Amino acid sequence: MTELGTLDVTSWRPVIPPGRTEELARTLEDGGVLVLPRLGFALEPGEERFLDPTWSNGRAKNISLDRGAVKGARGSPDDLAALAQMIGRFAACASDLIAALLPRYAPHLKRARTSFRPLPATGRDVSWRKDDARLHVDAFPSRPNRGERILRVFCNVNPHGADRVWRVGERFETMAARFLPRVRKMRRIEPPLLAALRVTKGRRTEYDHLMLGLHDCAKCDADYQRNSPQQEVHFAPGTTWICYSDQVMHAAMSGQFMFEQTIHLPLAALYRPELSPLHILERIAGHALTA
Secondary structure, three states, X not given: OOOEEEOOOXXXXXXXXXXXXXXXXXXXXXXXXXXXXXXXXXXOOOHHHHOOHHHEOOOOOOEEEEOOEEEOEOXXXXXXXXXXXXXXXXXXXXXXXXXXXXXXHHHHOEEEEEEEEOOOOOOOOOOHHHOOOOOEOOOOOOOOOOOOEEEEEEEEOOOOOOOEEEEEEOOHHHHHHHHHHHOOOOOOOHHHHHHHOOOOOOOOOHHHHHHHHHHHXXXXXXXXXXXXXXXXXXXXXXXXXXXXXXXXXXXXXXXXXXXXXXXXXXXXXXXXXXXXXXXXXXXXXXXXXXX
C-alpha cells in the first residue's frame, strides 16, 4: 500500500536536519504521500472572496496561473490581477517548501502550472479517461516527459471545514506488473507523426506510451477500481500534502477549494533515482524506454 508519512512543520521555509531530509526523500521517491497537517496557506485580507466557485469561467475544472497569465477565471482586470497575485504567492510558498525539505532538488526545480481549485472535486460530466475520481497515476497525452518526475504540492483552504478526500492505492510496481501486459506496443510511426501533427509537444517515448497505457488501463477497469488494495485519506483544511503524482495511485473523491503546484524534476535531482517509475518500468521491460 501507499505509505503515508507525516511532518509537523508550520513554516513554508522549515529547517530540516540532514538525517530527516534523507527520510523525507525516501518516503516521496518510494511512492509515498507526505502529509503536513499544520501547514496551511494564509489568505491575505480581501482574498477570502475568491473562495467562491463563481470565479471559475465554467470551461475548465481549475483556475490556473501559467507563465504569469490567469486562465479559467472570470472577473474584471483588477480581479484577475488579484487572483494572479494570490495564486503566485502559493507558487512561491510551494517552491520554497520543496527547496527547504529537499535541498538537492533546489537547483533543478522547474515550476509548472499552479492551480486554484474553487470547484468541487467531483460532479463534472467527463469521460472515464478524465475522471479523476478513479485511481490513476498522472500521464498526459499531449505532454511527453520522457521520465521526468511530476512532483505536486497540495493545500486544502476550504473555509467551511470540509476535508479533501482521496483514495490511494497499491504501489506503482505492483500496479505496473498487473497492467503492463494489457498495454499495446507503441508503433514506430507514432512519435514522429504525433509530433509533426502537434498532437504532442515533442516526441513521445516508449516510457510516455506505457505510462498513458497504465493510466488508461487502471481507470477503465471497474473491478480494479472497486476491489484493488486502497485506503481513504482525509486532508483537513489547513493541511498541505506532497507526492509524486506519476507514481502514487490516487483518486480525488470529494472536497472544494484547494491550491496545487506542479514541479518537474529530472532524474538527476533525485536522492534515489532507481525508485522512479522510469527505472521500475525499464527493469520490467528489460530495455531502455527513453531512447
